[in-house]
Amino acid sequence: MEKKLSSVAKSFTASPIQELSHLAQRCNAINLAEGFPDFPAPTHIKDSAIAAINSDFNQYRHVQGICDHLAEMVKKMHGLDINSLTDIAICCGQTEAFAAAVFAIIDKGDEVVLFDPCYETYEGCITMAGGNPVYVALDPPHWTLDPDKLMKSLTGRTKAIVLNSPQNPTGKVFTKDELEIIAEVCRVRNCLAITDEVYEHVTFDNNKHISLASFLGMQERTIITSSLSKTFSVTGWRVGWAIAPAFIASAIRNIHVKITDSAPAPFQEAALTALRSAPEYFESLKKDYESKRDFMIKMLAGIGFKFQFKPEGSFFLFAELPENCALSDVEYVKELIQEAGVVAVPGCGFFHANLLSDKVPKEDCSYHRRYIRFAFCKSDSTLATAAQKLGKLYKSSGMSKDT
Structure with missing residues (x-):
C-alpha cells in the first residue's frame, strides 16, 4: 500500500527531533525542546476568546x-x-x-x-x-x-x-x-x-x-x-x-x-x-524573557556549556557543548533525557551541510554536531527544576568530561 503514497509524502520522514520527542514522552522528561510556553496566556486575551465563543463566533x-x-x-x-x-x-x-x-x-x-x-x-x-x-x-x-x-x-x-x-x-x-x-x-x-x-x-x-x-x-x-x-x-x-x-x-x-x-x-x-495590548505588555514580555535567558545561560555555563554568543532575541539558546565533551549532540540529548529527565534539541537538525550549493565552497562543518537548542519559554518553576536535574546529572556522571 505504500506505493499509493505520493513522491512528496515519501520524501518526508520523521526527523531525529521527532524521535527524541517520543523518547522524552516515554521518560516523562521536562520539555526544553519545543518552543511553546508552559505558563498561561494573558488573561485579557483568554477572556476575549471566551467572550467570542459565547457570542457564537463559530x-x-x-x-x-x-x-x-x-x-x-x-x-x-x-x-x-x-x-x-x-x-x-x-x-x-x-x-x-x-x-x-x-x-x-x-x-x-x-x-x-x-x-x-x-x-x-x-x-x-x-x-x-x-x-x-x-x-x-x-x-x-x-x-x-x-x-x-x-x-x-x-x-x-x-x-x-x-x-x-x-x-x-x-x-x-x-x-x-x-x-x-x-x-x-x-x-x-x-x-x-x-x-x-x-x-x-x-x-x-x-x-x-x-x-x-x-x-x-x-x-x-x-x-x-x-x-x-x-x-x-x-x-x-x-x-x-x-x-x-x-x-x-x-x-x-x-x-x-x-x-x-x-x-x-x-x-x-x-x-x-x-x-491592542498596552505598550507595557510588550516591555514586560522582553524583560521576562531576558531574565529567563540569563538564568539559563548561567545554569548551563555552570555545567560546562560554552556561550561565545548570547542570544539577542527569540526564546532559544543555541548552546555549544562543553569543549572536552566526547558525545555528539544527539548522544548528549539522549543522555539528558534518559539520565536527567530533560529534553532539548540536537543542533544537527538545523544544519544542512549536505544541501549546500555546489557554488558555495564546502567548509569544515564539524561544529554542526556541537550545538544543543534549549527553549526557555517556560515557567520559572520549570526552569528551576530543569536546572536542579541537570546539576545533579553533571555532578554524578561528569557528562562534560571525556568519556
Missing part, C-alpha cells in the same frame, strides 16, 4: 479589524504604509502564511536562499512548491553573514531569499549592515524576500528588530510573515498573517482559502484584543 470569518491594527503597528514600528484592505492575508498561523507565500511565488526549478542554521519547516515548503533550497552558512560563533558567501550562492534561478530575524535556533538579530547587504542583493538581482518575524517583540540587550521591508526599495519585494503565537503565548490558536504587495497578498489569500478557508473565528476576535 463560522468562517475574516476580522478586518486585525488588518487595520496590523497596518497601524507596521507604520509605527517600521514606517511602512500598508493598505489594510489589500496588503494583508490572515492565515492559520505563521506556518501557513509562510507556506502560502512560497506557493504564491515559487515555480518548479526556482532557487530560494536560506541562512544556515535554519528553522526546519522552510525547506519542506520550498520543495513541495517545486523549488530548490540553497543554504548560505552563517559563521559561528556569532552567526555573522559573509557577503561573499551570499553572492556566490546566487544564480539566474534565484527567486527569493528567506530571512528569519530574530532567528530560530540561534537567537541572532541580524544587524542593520547585514540587512542592507541582503536588501542590496534583492534590489540588484530583482529577488523577492520572505521574512519570518514571529519573534519581533522578543529582543534583548537593547537590540531592536528591524524589518527588511523597511529598507529602500524593499517594501514592494518583501512578504512579511508573523503571528500571535510567540508574543502572546498562544501557539495553539493558529492566527497568523502575511503582509505583502497587493497582488502577492491576493494570491496568498486565494491559496489560504483553498487550503484552510479561515483562521479560527473566536481566536481572530481575541487577536484584535491582543494586538
Whole structure:
C-alpha cells in the first residue's frame, strides 16, 4: 500500500527531533525542546476568546479589524504604509502564511536562499512548491553573514531569499549592515524576500528588530510573515498573517482559502484584543524573557556549556557543548533525557551541510554536531527544576568530561 503514497509524502520522514520527542514522552522528561510556553496566556486575551465563543463566533470569518491594527503597528514600528484592505492575508498561523507565500511565488526549478542554521519547516515548503533550497552558512560563533558567501550562492534561478530575524535556533538579530547587504542583493538581482518575524517583540540587550521591508526599495519585494503565537503565548490558536504587495497578498489569500478557508473565528476576535495590548505588555514580555535567558545561560555555563554568543532575541539558546565533551549532540540529548529527565534539541537538525550549493565552497562543518537548542519559554518553576536535574546529572556522571 505504500506505493499509493505520493513522491512528496515519501520524501518526508520523521526527523531525529521527532524521535527524541517520543523518547522524552516515554521518560516523562521536562520539555526544553519545543518552543511553546508552559505558563498561561494573558488573561485579557483568554477572556476575549471566551467572550467570542459565547457570542457564537463559530463560522468562517475574516476580522478586518486585525488588518487595520496590523497596518497601524507596521507604520509605527517600521514606517511602512500598508493598505489594510489589500496588503494583508490572515492565515492559520505563521506556518501557513509562510507556506502560502512560497506557493504564491515559487515555480518548479526556482532557487530560494536560506541562512544556515535554519528553522526546519522552510525547506519542506520550498520543495513541495517545486523549488530548490540553497543554504548560505552563517559563521559561528556569532552567526555573522559573509557577503561573499551570499553572492556566490546566487544564480539566474534565484527567486527569493528567506530571512528569519530574530532567528530560530540561534537567537541572532541580524544587524542593520547585514540587512542592507541582503536588501542590496534583492534590489540588484530583482529577488523577492520572505521574512519570518514571529519573534519581533522578543529582543534583548537593547537590540531592536528591524524589518527588511523597511529598507529602500524593499517594501514592494518583501512578504512579511508573523503571528500571535510567540508574543502572546498562544501557539495553539493558529492566527497568523502575511503582509505583502497587493497582488502577492491576493494570491496568498486565494491559496489560504483553498487550503484552510479561515483562521479560527473566536481566536481572530481575541487577536484584535491582543494586538491592542498596552505598550507595557510588550516591555514586560522582553524583560521576562531576558531574565529567563540569563538564568539559563548561567545554569548551563555552570555545567560546562560554552556561550561565545548570547542570544539577542527569540526564546532559544543555541548552546555549544562543553569543549572536552566526547558525545555528539544527539548522544548528549539522549543522555539528558534518559539520565536527567530533560529534553532539548540536537543542533544537527538545523544544519544542512549536505544541501549546500555546489557554488558555495564546502567548509569544515564539524561544529554542526556541537550545538544543543534549549527553549526557555517556560515557567520559572520549570526552569528551576530543569536546572536542579541537570546539576545533579553533571555532578554524578561528569557528562562534560571525556568519556
